[in-house]
Amino acid sequence: MNNNKKNFNAYFFVILGLMFLAAWMFRGLSGQETDYTKGELTENLEKGEVIEAVIQPNKETPTGVARIFLKSGEERTLYVTDIQGLEEELRSFGLDPQVRDIPRENWFMTSIFPILLVLVVGVFFFVMMNAQNSGGGGGSAKMMNFGKSRARLTLDNKVTLKDVAGLQEEKEELEEIINFLKEPGKFTKVGARIPKGVLLEGAPGTGKTLLAKAIAGEASVPFFSISGSDFVEMFVGVGASRVRDLFSDAKKHSPCIVFIDEIDAVARRRGTGMGGGHDEREQTLNQLLVEMDGFGVNEGIIVLAATNRVDILDPAILRPGRFDRKITVSAPDVKGRREILGVHSQNKPLAEDVNLEQIAQTTAGFTGADLENLMNEAAIHAAMDNRAFVKQEDIKKSFIKVGIGTEKKSRIISEKEKRITAYHEAGHAILFHVLPDVGPVYTVSIIPTGLGAAGYTMPLPEKDEMFLTKGKMLQEIMVSLGGRIAEEIIFDDITTGASSDIKKATKTARRMVTRYGMSDHIGVINYDDDDDEVFIGRDLAHAKSHSELIAGEIDQEVREIIGDCYGRAKAIIAEHEEILHRCAQMLLEKEKITRDEFESLFDKKQAGQEVSLEKI
Numbered sequence: 001m002n003n004n005k006k007n008f009n010a011y012f013f014v015i016l017g018l019m020f021l022a023a024w025m026f027r028g029l030s031g032q033e034t035d036y037t038k039g040e041l042t043e044n045l046e047k048g049e050v051i052e053a054v055i056q057p058n059k060e061t062p063t064g065v066a067r068i069f070l071k072s073g074e075e076r077t078l079y080v081t082d083i084q085g086l087e088e089e090l091r092s093f094g095l096d097p098q099v100r101d102i103p104r105e106n107w108f109m110t111s112i113f114p115i116l117l118v119l120v121v122g123v124f125f126f127v128m129m130n131a132q133n134s135g136g137g138g139g140s141a142k143m144m145n146f147g148k149s150r151a152r153l154t155l156d157n158k159v160t161l162k163d164v165a166g167l168q169e170e171k172e173e174l175e176e177i178i179n180f181l182k183e184p185g186k187f188t189k190v191g192a193r194i195p196k197g198v199l200l201e202g203a204p205g206t207g208k209t210l211l212a213k214a215i216a217g218e219a220s221v222p223f224f225s226i227s228g229s230d231f232v233e234m235f236v237g238v239g240a241s242r243v244r245d246l247f248s249d250a251k252k253h254s255p256c257i258v259f260i261d262e263i264d265a266v267a268r269r270r271g272t273g274m275g276g277g278h279d280e281r282e283q284t285l286n287q288l289l290v291e292m293d294g295f296g297v298n299e300g301i302i303v304l305a306a307t308n309r310v311d312i313l314d315p316a317i318l319r320p321g322r323f324d325r326k327i328t329v330s331a332p333d334v335k336g337r338r339e340i341l342g343v344h345s346q347n348k349p350l351a352e353d354v355n356l357e358q359i360a361q362t363t364a365g366f367t368g369a370d371l372e373n374l375m376n377e378a379a380i381h382a383a384m385d386n387r388a389f390v391k392q393e394d395i396k397k398s399f400i401k402v403g404i405g406t407e408k409k410s411r412i413i414s415e416k417e418k419r420i421t422a423y424h425e426a427g428h429a430i431l432f433h434v435l436p437d438v439g440p441v442y443t444v445s446i447i448p449t450g451l452g453a454a455g456y457t458m459p460l461p462e463k464d465e466m467f468l469t470k471g472k473m474l475q476e477i478m479v480s481l482g483g484r485i486a487e488e489i490i491f492d493d494i495t496t497g498a499s500s501d502i503k504k505a506t507k508t509a510r511r512m513v514t515r516y517g518m519s520d521h522i523g524v525i526n527y528d529d530d531d532d533e534v535f536i537g538r539d540l541a542h543a544k545s546h547s548e549l550i551a552g553e554i555d556q557e558v559r560e561i562i563g564d565c566y567g568r569a570k571a572i573i574a575e576h577e578e579i580l581h582r583c584a585q586m587l588l589e590k591e592k593i594t595r596d597e598f599e600s601l602f603d604k605k606q607a608g609q610e611v612s613l614e615k616i
């Protein structure tokens with residue numbers, strides 16, 4: 001309420017201001033400055049200095065202005081309150097004042113002009129709002145609906161999961177939501193609780209928006225979509241009232257989906273803004289949280305939100321009963337890319353020489369949006385060439401354009417880089433698998449993450465363990481070093497790609513020595529200068545709690561731990577070189593492999609050995 005009012009007031013004042021301006025202009029146009037008093041006139045008359053007088057009566061009142069011409073050649077303007085009296089006075093001095101006609105109403109200035117002004121102002125706001133609304137299909141922009149949600153409501157959504165290629169895991173995770181939206185009753189009957197909010201996280205262009213739309217289409221429910229930035233306006237309180245409005249609309253259309261794209265625009269961590277004062281955004285976020293807490297679990301509204309910056313989101317939105325489900329939408333692997341290319345070449349006649357498999361293979365790191373763009377560019381290229389079909393050549397040419405386009409240089413990965421990454425990740429993976437206290441491997445991928453990593457090896461989410469053992473920490477160090485070791489074994493050369501691995505290993509080793517008392521030489525003493533503190537001046541403000549001598553010993557000890565782990569890890573990888581090759585090969589083929597696929601490599605090894613034994 002309050003916010004709505006505030007918001008209304010802001011606009012009210014703008015318009016009021018404009019009206020004052022108009023009034024001021026009127027005054028300037030029809031009024032006249034007076035610079036003469038009745039007393040002065042009488043004086044001049046008595047002295048016989050007045051030659052002529054012209055009286056201009058006003059329209060409605062018996063007042064007016066008189067222009068008095070003096071002997072000296074000067075001209076004065078007098079405000080007259082009693083025209084008849086003035087006339088008589090002038091006559092008594094022998095003058096014959098001219099009295100002009102009462103002016104005809106200046107119909108333009110008094111009636112047309114204000115209307116025109118209001119119209120202009122109105123049109124101005126209307127245009128402004130429509131501009132902000134651009135892309136909106138609804139076109140329901142009413143004047144003064146600033147507090148209305150800007151959400152676009154799509155009722156006849158034709159996008160379904162068929163239009164979303166790849167993203168198999170993501171789709172499976174969303175299955176339950178689709179089922180719920182189709183038949184909420186089935187779930188509520190057995191008292192099942194369905195998540196209220198699902199956060200889709202992933203690099204731009206990976207298909208988050210598409211996926212959200214497809215869910216609504218698949219369940220055939222209304223789809224409200226709004227972008228986080230639509231909430232953030234120049235007027236305080238607009239965001240919050242828009243959120244309120246959005247949810248009250250949504251409730252009327254339940255079951256339905258509310259999709260908030262780029263939620264990071266509103267849901268940034270609160271209270272961290274430089275210099276504080278992001279009141280508006282905080283209010284909006286608070287309102288969003290209030291709304292999400294407010295509607296019942298099974299009211300049939302599911303809020304989907306998308307972001308590519310999950311790291312900057314306010315943790316409050318991830319609490320149970322809000323966005324309690326997070327789905328990572330990842331860049332496609334070869335198979336996914338092949339499927340996406342399929343979807344986007346459906347309405348494009350392809351020449352026989354087009355080999356989508358090959359295109360898929362050479363576009364590692366491309367997102368769905370990049371691939372869509374690629375096919376589109378190719379089609380444009382074909383049209384420019386006056387052809388009605390797309391040739392492989394067109395795609396190849398566009399590949400360079402799309403891949404090298406703004407800020408995407410890193411997207412094109414050379415075969416060699418891919419090979420190195422494959423061996424690097426295979427090195428990590430083997431150690432995860434072989435070492436007893438770490439792993440098992442859940443996925444291995446050589447698809448660039450878009451965050452600077454060329455690939456990743458992910459262990460199964462660990463169980464919560466109270467203690468880290470020394471053995472486990474050493475194994476973790478070994479796993480971290482595995483990538484670099486594999487590069488070294490295979491390529492006889494090393495890359496800069498392992499820098500974060502090395503940092504991680506060093507950090508673990510240092511903690512073992514300075515915090516956990518796990519080194520023989522240094523003993524059970526804490527030399528760790530509470531490095532949990534997030535404070536830039538930390539090292540300057542805190543005196544070291546130990547001497548330079550000890551510092552040297554700590555370094556020595558850390559070096560030994562790392563060296564030791566390196567040696568042991570290298571031995572293990574060398575022993576499994578066969579698997580290393582096979583794993584790298586599999587990665588180069590599939591780009592992303594699952595636990596089962598990875599573990600099958602170890603079975604094959606035995607099978608392979610049997611074969612080779614037979615030969616001997």
Ligand code: ADP
Pocket residue numbers: 163164165166167202203204205206207208209210211306340343367368369370372
């Ligand atoms: P995001 O919201 O993650 O930034 P979008 O959903 O807006 O990405 O994707 C942009 C476009 O890229 C889509 O409209 C679609 O044409 C294409 N695209 C992305 N991912 C896929 C996919 N998995 N299958 C088919 N097309 C895709």
Ligand code: MG
Pocket residue numbers: 205208209210261306
């Ligand atoms: Mg999007």
Ligand code: ZN
Pocket residue numbers: 424428483484497498501
């Ligand atoms: Zn690594």
